Amino acid sequence: MELKEIKQLIVVGNGFDLQCGLKSQYEDFFNDIFKIEKxxxxxxxxxxxxxxIEDIQDNPTAQNLNEAFYKCLNGEEKYEKDGKLSTWDIIFLALFICSKEEKPTLLWRDVETVIYFITTWWLIEKPKSNAKWKDDLINGRVDNLYEYEEDFEKYLTEWNRIKEGFDYKNEKIFETIIETVLKEKNEVDILEDLNTFENEFATYINKQTGTEKENQIKEKNYWLNVTHLFDKLSAVDSKKRADEKVNIDILNFNYSLDERAISYIKDNVNDPRLFDINSWTNIHGIAAYKDQTAIKKINNLHGVTKQQNFFKLPAPIFGIDNHDIIQKNEDMDDPRIIFTKPFRLMDNHVNIIRSKKFQDDINIITFYGHSLASADYSYFESIFDQYDIFHSNVKLEFYYYRGNSEEEARRNERDVMKKVVKLLTSYGLTLKNEHGENIINKMMLEQRLAIVRSPE
Incomplete structure (x- = not known):
């Protein structure tokens, strides 16, 4: 019997890794690099x-914060033997000690917002020392954003958001630390420092996943969980339908899992005859980019067998949204451009590990564990355009975390609904000569939009 093929694109974010057992939140990462448990x-x-704060308040420089941290960590007498925190470690540690909450969850949850704020302040706003907003900013008089140039609005908004988490007495300490850690650095220097920080994150993820699944219990369990979840997310339920098979494209926003997992997943799903993976994309790079086993295996998967011909794997990247930068700077001279996701994707040569493109036609697009943040709208808009979701029969489904109670599940469902409304409304407004603002109503009437509880 010839099987009907269902074509599916699955988009996964950090919630996918969390569901599969990884401690992959930024807060977990910072707890690790700052040895919080110790x-x-x-x-x-x-x-x-x-x-x-007491140790550095008289002279709050980056060097003094570095020294004070290691003395706090290992004791006064062992300081000489300790290393040096990276530039971005210092920045996030400064955010931590200057916050008014014991756990700086807000300030450590959104790394890319902090990158946007720091680069905007240092590269754009700081040089304009005579600007009225700077005096107002330092003295806490930023109340009416409309009084400032449009180009400053997002920056000022983000600063107010960050400042809400500060102990007001520590604002000047934070500013002085940043000034000393970035002293005389230009955008290229800061980007190189960010590369170091990204490598730290890659190392942290690799400590959890390992390199050889057969020899690592942690990774074996992780890969089994991954396989189980992809099987549950696939559009074909082998227990209910035996006349359909699914062919999947995977767009992975995480750094942990890469295309080495394809054969393992295909071999270990509930019914391998009904499950295939057409393509795998790690859009923001992979954590194992320096791992020799990974380099060899991925090159081999792409038909490169001689070591001297091996290509480099794309490193993990953190990028900022380009819309508020490029669209408002017609001369394209904004130094923050090299921190935007489009620039970083090109610079990282992410397509080198993509052997196949997405399927031309698709039946269903599934989102699991992605925050649906506006910084990633450009990716989703491109996908929606490619599959013409306004006119076609493509179905969209968005999963939400079931939580530990019905009340929590309902809160999570509503949160995802709000994000979906914001995403699709934003996309609808980009459609010319269409009633794009009605896209949600249209897709609901056509039974092509679903909010789904995460499988167990």
């Missing part, structure tokens, strides 16, 4: 913050 054996986090 520090908590001697101090509470509040005591640690107070101690660091």
């Amino acid at each position: 520090i908590k054996k001697e101090y509470s986090l509040l005591q640690m913050k107070q101690k660091l």
Whole structure:
């Protein structure tokens, strides 16, 4: 019997890795690099913050913060043996100690917002030392954004958001630390520092996943969880339908899992006859980009067998949204452009590990564990355009985390609904000569839009 083929694109974000057992949130990463568990054996986090502030408040430089941190971590007598925090480590540590909450969840949750704020302040706003907004900013008089140039609005909004988490007494300390850690650095220097920070994150992820699934219990469990979840997300339920098969394109926004997993997943799903993977894309690079086993295996998958011909794997990247930068700067001389996702994607040569493109026709697009943040709208708009979701029969489904209770599940469902409304409304407004603002109503009437609870 010839099987009917269902074509599916699955978009996965960090929620996918969390569901599969990885500690892949930025907060987990910062807890690791700042050795928070070790520090908590001697101090509470509040005591640690107070101690660091006291140690540097008379001269709050990046160097003094680095020294104070290691003395706090290992004791006064062991400081000489310790290393040096990277530039972006210093920035995020400064955010931590200057925050008014014991756990700086807000400030550590959104790395790319912090990158936007720091690069905007240092590269754009700081040089304009005579601008009225700077005095107002320092003295807390930023109340009416309309008084400032449109180009500053997002920056000022983000600064107010960050400042909400600060102890007001520590704002000047934070500013001085940033000034000293970035002293005399231009955009290229700061980007190189960001590369170092990205490598730290890659190392952290690799510590959890390992390189050889057969020899790593943690990774074996992770790969099994990944396989189980992809099987559940596939558009074909082998237990209910035996006349359909699914061919999947995977767009992965995570750094952890790469195309080495394809054969493992295909071999271990519930019914391999009904499950295939057409393509795999790690759009923001992979954590194992320096791992020799990964380099060899991925090159081999692409038909490159001689070591001297091996291509480099794309490193993990953190990028900022380009819309508020490029669209408002017609001369294209904005130094922040090299931090935007489009620039970083090209610079990272991410397509070198893409052996296949997405299928030309698709039946269903599935989103799982992605924040649907506006910084990634450009990707989704391109996908929606490619498959003409306004006119075609393509179905969209968005999963939400089921949580530990019905009340939590309902909150998560509503949160995803709000994000979907924002995403699709934004996309609809880009459609010319169409009633794009009605795209949600149209897709609901046509039964092509679903909000789905995460499988168990």
